Amino acid sequence: MMHGKWKILIVDDDLSISRSYQKYLESEGYSVFTANDGREGYIAIEKERPDLVLLDINMPVKTGLELLEDLNRTFDKKDIPLVVMLTAYGELEHAVKAMNLGAYEFLAKPVPLEKLRSTVERALETLTLKERIAHFIEPDNTPFKDSIIGRHPLMIDIYKTIGTLRGNKATVLVTGESGTGKEMVAKAIHENTVPDEPFIAINCAAVPENLIESELMGYVKGAFTGATANREGKLEAVKGGTLVLDEISEMPYEFQTKLLRVIQEKDFYPIGATEKKRFNGRIVALTNKNLKELAENGKFREDLFYRLNVVIISVPPLRSHISDLEMLILHFIKKANYMMNTSIQSITKEAVDFLGSHAWPGNIRELENAIFSASIKAKDKILTRDSFSFLVPEKKEQNDIKSKQNTMPDFVMPENLTTLREVERNYISFVLKQTNWHKGKTAELLGITRPTLDKRIEEYDLRKDD
Ligand SMILES: Nc1ncnc2c1ncn2[C@@H]1O[C@H](COP(=O)(O)OP(=O)(O)OP(=O)(O)O)[C@@H](O)[C@H]1O
Ligand SMILES: [Mg+2]
Missing domain, CATH: 1.10.10 (Arc Repressor Mutant, subunit A)
Structure with missing residues (x-):
């Protein structure tokens, strides 16, 4: 933007303060006006259209907060100048209110001139970006609700399939590359079928082979050394709820037969028990491997594979529903603001375009990580192209090999992410x-x-x- 001189308006009833700020800022090359109270300030804003207003809170006739409220009520959002509040000791609460009314920053009086200069400079820098902003993230105080985002037909298909699961206990197989949202789908199945029942997830790759049976089936007292009391397995604990078996391909081969039986007969024996227990829940199995291929190569039981292969949800890689990218970006900015206590207010078009050109081998998880890292590092409540400089473009061939092998993507660490x-x-x-x-x-x-x-x-x- 060609802006000539930036215009700054100082609104303060303390003339010695506004004079000294005016002199200083003029010596820095800004064009500076002053007003003595909120009412005069409003008139000056209408007339001079300053780029930035330094606004005192406590003033006769009309306070700084009242002026800010007036601006919010009567001006188009894009026409409201940047506002830096000047607060005296004891006015912190007002300052918080001012921030909620969209003030850019607040400074405690007396403001050292150097601090004044750097704040003004930083604020005006965001103004040069403003014309390219793609999205404003509306601040809202409702607690963040995580949910599946996406309107691409492939995502709609998933919602439709989930819709058919209400009222039955059909086993579901969820497939998809790493980071595509398989666990998220499993949770959505649960929420849309039996939200009041237990949701239990176990990762077959993380449970030691010899423990998987006692983990799932439970055992009775005396079943083996160390079994000093009865222990309920997850199959029982889940009641009528949802039991997620993540990385099902890693389930020990021997145990697969027992799992098959659970699915077929809907009952099981805890270790050492002579009486069967009923399984009333739904199994949702997740995998990022090609189970069919594994079955053909004798690495996964074929009969179990066919039992699992009834209701299949294949979650697409992000590159296949890239039209959902912008929605996902906004969702993750809100999520970062909520979870990481960041306060990102906008993202530039350049940043969105750049994210759109990335290959996303790590799918939605990679996108989420990128937004979180960028939000933590961001200095001005704004995400720009530069905020994502840590996203190294992948070489094409490398990428192809990766998606074929279905391995985890390299994790690229941003240079100056605060700390783990x-x-x-x-x-x-x-x-x-x-x-x-x-x-x-x-x-x-x-x-x-x-x-x-x-x-x-x-x-x-x-x-x-x-
Ligand atoms: N459609 C979506 N909408 C919103 N958030 C999503 C979506 N898909 C995935 N996520 C988020 O992305 C992250 C990764 O998703 P998830 O853990 O479900 O992937 P996954 O397929 O199970 O990956 P992996 O195979 O590596 O375990 C999570 O934080 C999840 O909340
Ligand atoms: Mg997962």
Whole structure:
């Protein structure tokens, strides 16, 4: 934008302050006007159309906050100048209100001139970007609700299939590359069928081979050394709910026969038990492998494969529903703002275009990570093309090999992401809030033990009331 001189309006009833700011800012090359109270300030804004307003809060006739409210009511959003609030000691609450009314920043009086200069400069920098902004993220105070995003026909098909699952307990196989949203689909199945029943997920690759049976089936007291009491397995604990078997291809071959039986007969024997128990839930199996191929090569039981291959949901890679990209970007910015306590307000068109040109070998998870990293690093509540400079374009051939092998994408670490500790602290704090400080649930959701959670809470000095 060709802007000649930036116009700054100072609204303050303390003339010695506005004079000294005016002199200083003029020496920095800005064109500066002053007004003595909120009413005069409003008139000056209408007349001079400043790019930025330095606005005092406490003033006779009309306060800074009232002026800000007037602007919000009577001006088009895009015509409201940037507002930097000047607050005296004890006015912090007003400052918070001002931020909610869209003020860019607030500075505590007395403002050192150097601080004034850097804030004004930073604020005006965002203004040069403003004309290219693709989306404003409306601040809303409703708690963030995670849900499946996407309107591409391939996604609509998934919603339709999920719709057919209500009222039955059909086994579902969810396939798709890494990071496409398989777990998300499993949760959506649960939410849309039996939301009040338990939802239990186990990762077959993470449970040691010799434990998978006791994990799922449970055991009776005395079944083996160490079995000092009866233990309920997940098949029982899930009741009428949803049991997710993630990475089903990694289920031990021997155990696959037993699982097949559960699916066919809807019952099972806990280890050492002589009486059967009923299985009342639904199994949702997830895989990023080609199960059919594995079955053909003797790496997965063929009979189990056919049992699983009834209701199939194949979640598309992000590149196949790239028209959903913008919706997903906005969703993840809101998610970052909520989970990481960032306050991103907008994203530029260049940034959106750049994200659109990326290959996304790691699919939606890679996109989510990219938005989170960029949001944490962002300095001005705005995501620009530069915020994503850590996304290295993949070489084409490499990419092809990757998608064929279906391996995890390389994880590209941004250069100056705050620290992993900080992300960890925020994430733990987020989950604690979600569970209302239910430590058992929190530990389970985070996949760590209770003692580890307690240690982290102490280490990060997390408190229920903050
Ligand atoms: N359609 C979507 N809408 C909103 N968020 C999504 C969507 N798909 C995936 N996500 C988010 O992306 C991340 C990865 O999704 P998810 O864990 O379901 O992938 P996955 O297919 O199970 O991956 P993997 O095979 O690596 O386990 C999650 O944080 C999830 O919330
Ligand atoms: Mg997963």
